[in-house]
Amino acid sequence: MSTPDKPVVVGIDGSDDATRAAGWAVTEADRRQAPLLLVIVNDDPARTSYAEGAVHRTADKCRAMAPQLSVDVELASGRPVEELLRYSRQAQLVVLGGRGHGGFTDALLGGVSSAVATHASCPVVVVRRGVPTTAGPVLVGVDGSDSSTAALRFAFEEAQLAGAQLLVVEVWHEGDLLAGPLRREESDRVQEDVERSLADQVSAVQEQFPDIRTRLLAQRGHPVAALTDAGRDAQLLVVGHRGRGEFGGLFLGSVAAGVLHHAPCPVAVVRHAAARSS
Incomplete structure (x- = not known):
């Protein structure tokens, strides 16, 4: 649930991707009626002038896009992961660009963004x-895990904020069943089981969002490929930080990591409450 007193935090590095992420975050913060906080993490005093200029230039662009929005900037010193995780404790959302450049390359997609998505105290986009679109559905991948339940709830909230349709997808394949290729009748039975599971997962949350148009899709295939393909028409793809059966909580799950690197739309990674407190 959005909390207007908490900011939407954007990691800035002066790259085009970070500026694009900030533009996406302007729309999101406006929908949430939340302040926007642009943060650049600088680990080299020699780059201070560049860092200050980069974050203030981006802030000026954000204010021009939405004059009514509260936009603040902060220059932080230290390690990018540690600082962004610290900011995530007071944020309702952290937004990062796809790639950085120059001296700040590691601050965004790569090891740092994966670490932030794995350990942040709030969802990470x-x-x-x-160019992100504001048309199309909000898409969420589920698998019955605690993380996917948290992702489903977040996706319903996002669809409500955006006035968008919600597409809920569950993907299965033989590897999930620890068996070889299935006969036709077995495949049909598994498909029916997945469809029932999907309907049960959605009904547990949907009653709190009765006005959201919701479409369910259960299909056979590889989760990353299926979600990436469905994401071509989506304004946002939401996944849980870890899926069912994945080991531990120290690393980003394979599906979340895969769609972060391949999805054509913005990706939100959501951790469930127990994982955030660990």
Whole structure:
């Protein structure tokens, strides 16, 4: 649930991707009626002038896009992961660009963004290359895990804020069943089971969002490929930080990591409450 007193935080590095992420965050903060906080993390005093100029230039562009929005800037010193995680504790959302450049390359997509998505205290959105659209559905991938339940709730909230349709997708393949290729009758039975599971997962949350147009899709295939393909028409793809059966909580799950690198639309990674407190 959005909390207007908490900011939407954007990691800035002066790159085009970070500026694009900030533009996406302007729309999001305006929908949430939340302040926008632009943060640049500088670990080299020699770059201070560049860092200050980069974050203030981006802030000016954000204010021009939405004059009614509260936009603040902060220059932080230290390690990017540690600082962005610290900011995530007081944020309702952290937004990062797809790639950085120059001396700040590691501050965005790569090891740092994966670490932030894995350990942040709030959802993290990565805005990849290309111009994000405000049309199309909000897309969420589910699998019955605690993380996917948290992702589903976040996706409903996003669809409500955007006035968009919600597309809920569950993907299965033989590898999930620890078996070889299935016969036709077995495949049909698994498909029916997945469809029932999907309907049950959605109904548990949907009653709190009765006005959201919702479409369910259960399909056979590879989760990353299926979600990436469905994301071509989406304004946002939402996934849980870890899926069912994935080991531990120290690393980003394979599906979340895969769509972060391949999805054509912005990707939100959501951790469930128990993971955030660990």
